[in-house]
Amino acid sequence: MKKSISCADAVEMIPDGASIMLGGFMGVGSPHRLIDELVKQNKRDLTVYCNDAGRPGFGLAKLIATKQVKKLYATHIGLNPECQRQMVSGEMEVELIPQGTFAEQIRAGGYGLGGILTATGIGTVVEEGKQKVEVDGKAYLLEKPLRADFALIRAYRADYRGNLEYMLTARNFNQVMAMAADKVIAEPHIIVPVGVIPPDSVGTPFVCVHHIVERGQFFDYDGR
């Protein structure tokens, strides 16, 4: 059994300067209560790995608006003008990564691989400074694994043990990120007894999950 943790206590474990994997895609499948709590506790100088910068007032954008992010690894920031502004002004460092590469770098980090080889980015600015590897006459970029201190994961259901089930497009990066951090904190939509999630429906096995954020006040909170 895994003891639930309050949202406030979960975020208190995260020090200033920590690196965080943040699930979600345009705020869908993002751990919105944990994000709100990071804002409330004003955790600073964070390094964040997240698919995108969200849109103003939603998702990761909340942390960017309060300038809590020092460095962001993302694939797309186009719907967040404040993020682009902070990048151009140099207030926040942003590294843009092709989305498929980003997913595989995180997977490599969580699956114990020394990196991945992909043809994506060959012949573009993405290849700058990276090692090229030829396999059977085809060129690939060596992309290194990514890991973080914490992964903040949004799931549909968690059981008492910590098995996680995801819903539709809210799954996105949560599943790979839950493998690629030293401490994994899951914010489920609902918590159910062990056995309610069928074994075949478990997206993240309980052994990867360290903490489950206790039930929220609102059944359907999605950060809006």
Place this chain on the structure above:
Amino acid sequence: MMDDKVVIAKRVALELEDGTLVNLGIGLPTTVPKYLPAGIEVYFQSENGIIGMAANPEEGMENLALTDAGGGFVAAIPGACSLDSSLSFGLIRGGHLALTVLGGMQVDEQGLLANWMIPGKMVPGMGGAMDIVNGAKRVIVAMTHTAKGKSKILKKCTLPLTSARRVSLVVTDLAVIEPTDEGLVLREVAPGVTVEQVIAATEAKLIVPDVVPVMPISEEEVVAA
């Protein structure tokens, strides 16, 4: 006269093959399904994690966890399946995606595409575009032929490239152009457009075959979805 974007979407719709997996970029490409020929069924992938995406759900029936890559609410067809990001891009890179249709800023004589950033002005990030252009079996660029009076089909792209891979086809409001080993071949012109007009609106050199047919699209309004 048909709207420029309708011409493009209608022509692109003819390229979709029955029973295949298709990924549509944001903007104009998302209007292509409206013009699918009767009897053609394709499966739309949205790279944020679904195969079988369908158009907008009925109002009030939206699911907060069923969205497209822009975060907008969508529906799903029976038999749809959800994917995590790794699987989603595995499908894309692994040769399981038959076709992508995406917008373009520039295409050049080598058939190379630039569509993800304007240095110093607009740096949205590449999102999934680089993986998709690299991995899809066919890549169709759907874009207006010119922007602010300037050709978007250039001798050489001036913007950062999306991929070193040549795209399969370029469909614009004026023409259908196929990049080949020899260069850009003018395959079709839009209804009411002459070959000379296309050449005049194109900075890149075009190879013009003896016969250049008109796009086989109907001028009728499409009513049914």
